[in-house]
Amino acid sequence: MIFSFFRHLLLLCITLLIISLISYVILMRDPLNSVLATPHFYSGYLFYVRSLLQGDFGISYNGGESLKDLILTVLPPTLELCFSAILLAILFGIPLGLLGATHSKHFIGKTIRTASVLGLSMPVFWLAPILLYFSATQGWEISAIGQYNLLYEIKPITGFPIIDVWFINEPYRIKIIQNVLQHLVLPTLVLMILPTMEIIRIVQQRAEFLFEQNYIKVAATKGWSQWKVLRKHILRNTLPLIIPQMTRLFTLVIAQCMLVEGTFGWPGIGRWLIDAVGVQDYNSISAGIIVIGLCIIIVNLCVEIITFILDPLNKKGWYAR
Template sequence: MTIYLLRRLFLLGTVLLGLSIFAFSLGYLFPGDPLQNFSGLRYLDDSTREQLTLAYRLDGSYLQQYLAFIQRLWHGDWGLSLASQQPLLTEIRQVLPATLELTSYALLVSFFVGIPLGILAAIKPDGVIGKAISAIAITGYSLPIFWWGLLLIMVFAVGLGWFPSGGRLGVLYEIPPQTGFMLVDILLSDVSYRQAALQDALRHLLLPTLALATFPTTVMIRFVRDAMLDVWEQSYIKTAKAKGLSRLQVLYRHGLRNALLPVIRQIGLQFSTLITLAMLTEVIFSWPGIGRWLIDSIYQRNFPAIQAGLMIISVLVITVNMLTEILHTFFNPLARKR
């Protein structure tokens, strides 16, 4: 296990090294002045340009420039946004919690809904319930998220008026930010309208969470169903049935424990998918997350923000995938043996 962890950490370091080289090269691949792309300053006079050239080692080799780039990242100097002239790291800290909140709730919905439905579909796959769940899963898997999100807004926000069409919280409520997670901040606040603000935040959260959770939920249903059917044909399951155990006992004692082990690995895969789909969801529902911030930066040709956003999202996805892979190996004896 120690050798496996060392190999995984070495792989993580190699991937992050390649990512940092790619991010550094974007300063030269983007149109415009490389010094402006690295610093984010709109206007550079001669003295400022000379100082930044020395600080960024632009008068040296590419290796010296890359080492200076890594040093700036390590010390939190990610440059300024061309649009707002604010530090990029400050803006990322403001928008990243909103994306993590939305993806976390969508991931929880996919697990709490997808796993039971997948198990139910695997119990009698040729029955009416099994076929109905499989049909729903295929339908949800085929829905484009931009069309599905707009349909939810048209029906439940515009048509019925049950939920708001966008945002995280109504303009009537002001919650002091503490963690960046809206529901947590509301619970930690001591305002008099905390209960009403919590209900309003939940109403704002429901539609984007439902839209974002649809695809991973259908994937989880199909994955758990196939895993259960595969485990159900193993010899130890047949032995347990021969001993006289009921179907429910076999399912609980032997089937679930082995079929749900690969679900740990699915956390990383679904998180990667959710981060990608969250960009579209945040634009549709005006959710102030890093996906919407990154797409706005692309429209604004805000090259330093694009560079920083790609680095943050890539590091987040790579780290989560690596951690789930390690957890799966830790809990799965067969994976450790391999």
């Protein structure tokens, strides 16, 4: 287990090294930062890494604001969308996948399987403006831009309006909560499509495989109800497969979130980075790459820890390697 731990630690260090090098190369594209590479390229890199370890990301050339403060402002809205989309994907994907597996030979199962394939190939940057236009023309209240109506004031405590809104002591707090949820619904529904279809595909394929196993057939001959078979055998052997996929799903969702934030006027890190690219603010671009890479690494680390705790086979693998 000690050897496997140090192997994971080495891979983590290599990943951080690669991300920092990419960020430093982007930073050096700005002529004003070329002084860091004197007298040697690596001396500037060491200074850059030392600044990052101290939490100093520098300043934005588009306004001169501290990048650390800007990131703490734009990162929570993006994470709010990502986690909301993944949570809804889990809540809808698992039941639909099980439904498709239990009716695999019928029209329902084939429809769910086909829909999961089509959903995985659907471009959200094309779907987002269509849904926004359709909801606006139909007069739906969820056709909203931004995080909430600017007429309301939400004091930033955690940076997540969906959490901070509960700490407001105003007589119209229910209206503010309703407004925040209305703004959150449409982008979340768009972003949850891909992870939902991926979870449906994983759950349905695994459940269909398990239904063909002999111990499942024996349980059915004993008179077990379908719900009991699902609860005792199918779920216990299917859900552990979803946990290792969370890192990949989070990466896909955050990438799509960066594409649709501009459509919904969402003040997240994706929209901020696109604006930085437009004005060639290389300081902001390099800092954004570091932050997004760290988010994915942290999520991957949490997923590996949860998998290590919950999956006995994976735990044995750590000791056997």
